[in-house]
Amino acid sequence: MIQKMINLTELEINRKQILDSYRLKQPFKVSTGQKHIINGEEKFAKWFDYETFDPKWKLREILKDEIVIEFDTDDKDKAFEGINFTGINLYNAGITFEVWEHGGKSPHLHIHNIPIAHLEKDKLRLFKKLFIRKYVPLEYLGCVDYSLTGIHLLAIEWVDHWKGKYGVKKLLHKFYPQETIK
Numbered sequence: 071m072i073q074k075m076i077n078l079t080e081l082e083i084n085r086k087q088i089l090d091s092y093r094l095k096q097p098f099k100v101s102t103g104q105k106h107i108i109n110g111e112e113k114f115a116k117w118f119d120y121e122t123f124d125p126k127w128k129l130r131e132i133l134k135d136e137i138v139i140e141f142d143t144d145d146k147d148k149a150f151e152g153i154n155f156t157g158i159n160l161y162n163a164g165i166t167f168e169v170w171e172h173g174g175k176s177p178h179l180h181i182h183n184i185p186i187a188h189l190e191k192d193k194l195r196l197f198k199k200l201f202i203r204k205y206v207p208l209e210y211l212g213c214v215d216y217s218l219t220g221i222h223l224l225a226i227e228w229v230d231h232w233k234g235k236y237g238v239k240k241l242l243h244k245f246y247p248q249e250t251i252k
Contacts, residue, residue, distance in 0.1 A: 073248035078125070082236065084228040086123040089130065096187060098131040101223055103233070117223070128230070131221040134187035138224060139200050141213040152210035154186065159205045161247040172231045172239040178224070179200055185202040195219045 078086065088207055092098060099117040120130070132138055139156060141149040156179060160167050180238040186197050198219035218224065223238045224229065225231050 074192070081228045082125050083224055085125075088227050089120060091121060091131060091201070092130070096134055098133060099223070100127040100131070100226070101129040102126050103128040114234060121173045126228060130226045132218060132222050132224055133182070133193060135182065135184050137181040137184060137201055138218045139179040139181075139202060140215045141210060142215040143175060143213040146175065148210070151204065153177050153179060153212060155207045155210065156205055157245065159207070161245055163205065164196060164248050166246050166248060169242040170227060170239050171242050172225055173237040174231065177242065191221070
């Protein structure tokens with residue numbers, strides 16, 4: 071195991087650490103993101119149970135206790151405004167969150183450790199939608215990518231984006247508002 075770690079790059083080590091920490095919370099799926107041609111038909115990449123780290127993984131399943139907010143709009147200014155104002159609302163509510171950026175349409179807000187993992191799939195999706203509606207300002211709700219409230223893959227942290235047209239998904243900042251609210 072130590073030999074394998076020695077051959078990993080810094081980004082791969084970061085990725086391994088974050089994926090392994092998620093694995094301690096719950097089982098989840100990963101994928102390479104590459105499409106395949108099967109019998110002349112293009113098929114999406116297969117999803118695999120995450121068991122051990124492999125640098126080929128580019129996508130991971132959104133965790134049950136995680137909410138990811140992304141704005142799907144070609145207006146980058148509007149997407150960044152949506153992220154900023156949503157972040158302010160989360161911060162003011164005392165909710166810890168991370169801002170991740172890969173150079174795509176919108177940064178992502180990741181909110182972890184929400185005590186909802188026990189909910190059934192449909193109730194989990196509903197809770198995530200209601201959470202988003204509570205914290206995203208009204209004028210940005212039409213741009214929210216609600217597909218991220220269901221069972222969905224997203225770019226793994228610290229990896230080149232799987233589509234190949236964006237950069238590495240990097241942590242811009244982690245906000246800990248509970249520590250400042252007294």
